[in-house]
Amino acid sequence: xxxxxxxxxxxxxxxxxxxxxxxxxxxxxxxxxxxxxxxxxxxxxxxxxxxxxxxxxxxxxxxxxxxxxxxxxxxxxxxxxxxxxxxxxxxxxxxxxxxxxxxxxxxxxxxxxxxxxxxxxxxxxxxxxxxxxxxxxxxxxxxxxxxxxxxxxxxxxxxxxxxxxxxxxxxxxxxxxxxxxxxxxxxxxxxxxxxxxxxxxxxxxxxxxxxxxxxxxxxxxxxxxxxxxxxxxxxxxxxxxxxxxxxxxxxxx
Ligand SMILES: *[C@@H]1O[C@H](CO)[C@@H](O)[C@H](O)[C@H]1NC(C)=O
Ligand SMILES: *[C@@H]1O[C@H](CO)[C@@H](O)[C@H](O)[C@H]1NC(C)=O
Ligand SMILES: *[C@@H]1O[C@H](CO)[C@@H](O)[C@H](O)[C@H]1NC(C)=O
Numbered sequence: 001x002x003x004x005x006x007x008x009x010x011x012x013x014x015x016x017x018x019x020x021x022x023x024x025x026x027x028x029x030x031x032x033x034x035x036x037x038x039x040x041x042x043x044x045x046x047x048x049x050x051x052x053x054x055x056x057x058x059x060x061x062x063x064x065x066x067x068x069x070x071x072x073x074x075x076x077x078x079x080x081x082x083x084x085x086x087x088x089x090x091x092x093x094x095x096x097x098x099x100x101x102x103x104x105x106x107x108x109x110x111x112x113x114x115x116x117x118x119x120x121x122x123x124x125x126x127x128x129x130x131x132x133x134x135x136x137x138x139x140x141x142x143x144x145x146x147x148x149x150x151x152x153x154x155x156x157x158x159x160x161x162x163x164x165x166x167x168x169x170x171x172x173x174x175x176x177x178x179x180x181x182x183x184x185x186x187x188x189x190x191x192x193x194x195x196x197x198x199x200x201x202x203x204x205x206x207x208x209x210x211x212x213x214x215x216x217x218x219x220x221x222x223x224x225x226x227x228x229x230x231x232x233x234x235x236x237x238x239x240x241x242x243x244x245x246x247x248x249x250x251x252x253x
Contacts, residue, residue: 068128068211070247072097072228077121078248083186084117084154084229096230096246101132103139106242114241115182115231117154123224124250126153130211131201132245143238145203150233151248152182153218153225155192160223164192170217171195182231194218196228203236214250224253 072078074097085093091108093116098105107116129151136142155164164171171194181193199212228248235241 068130068247068249070099070130071120071122071124071250072118072246072248074098079119081117081119081227081229084115084182084184084227086114086116086184088114096243099245101134101244103134106244108144109232109241109243111239112235112241113183113231113233115184115229116243116246117227117229118246118248119227120225120248123156123226123253124248125219125222125224125253126151126196126214126228126248126250127219128211128213128249129197129199129230130209130245130247130249131243132209132247133201133203133242134244135208136203139242141238141240141242142203143236144240144242145236146201146232146234146241146243147203147236148198148200148232148234150177150182150198150231151196151214152193152229152231153196153223154227154229155194155223156226160225161192163221163223164194167217167221170221173217174215177233182229193229194223194225196225209247211249 070076074094078097080093080097086109088109093107095105096107096116097118131146131149133139133145136145139145155161175195176198177195181191185191185193196214196218197212201210230243230246232241232243
């Protein structure tokens with residue numbers, strides 16, 4: 001077994017990581033150009049606790065969310081739906097569709113709630129949503145991290161509208177938000193919205209990218225969506241909120 005230290009540059013961060021590599025169960029088989037491997041002296045060993053926390057770290061950061069396609073990436077064609085986005089002078093919401101998470105490169109909302117509408121490049125059956133934030137240790141105001149959020153889907157097209165009406169009772173079961181739509185909706189149009197997910201970003205967790213599933217009932221009914229709205233209903237205690245990135249995962253419809 002060989003122990004390797006990684007100086008990891010990820011999302012604008014330098015992270016020092018130690019990883020166990022064995023020929024049978026490689027954790028990282030092919031370090032990419034992002035990593036700079038620095039072999040340790042052979043006498044160096046890690047305690048099982050440290051090893052397991054590194055395993056957990058690697059699992060969280062290199063599996064799952066990072067391996068799910070992000071349909072809300074601007075370089076893939078996603079754009080902000082201005083009509084569905086709360087407007088705050090001086091800040092550009094399109095940063096939340098970019099993978100550049102440098103400190104301060106966030107969409108600043110001067111309160112604890114707001115919403116951003118996203119037009120996806122294609123219709124998808126959403127499965128998960130991920131929120132990125134910077135490590136609280138380096139954030140000037142950790143309380144600006146978003147906390148409670150609701151992901152809404154905009155019901156579009158005959159088939160989805162029919163599904164919505166047919167299953168409205170099931171869709172409203174087990175939802176804690178009492179509204180039928182986000183606070184800001186299209187002007188003059190009676191659009192329908194479905195709660196895709198209600199979730200909480202936990203700043204105490206190690207993972208900077210946290211992934212949440214779309215409600216099973218929405219997935220089972222086979223809805224597809226070309227537009228979603230992320231509503232932030234609460235932050236971690238600061239006056240304003242900084243949203244770094246939102247990722248929408250799913251399958252192309
Ligand atoms: C994504 O969602 C599916 C079901 O919605 C779930 O089984 C899976 O664990 C989720 N993935 C992650 C990385 O959370
Ligand atoms: C609501 O939640 C309960 C318990 O988690 C579950 O058994 C039930 O199937 C859910 N109902 C719907 C319509 O999703
Ligand atoms: C947040 O994460 C911490 C650390 O993993 C955990 O102890 C705590 O229970 C979590 N809080 C919630 C509300 O899940």
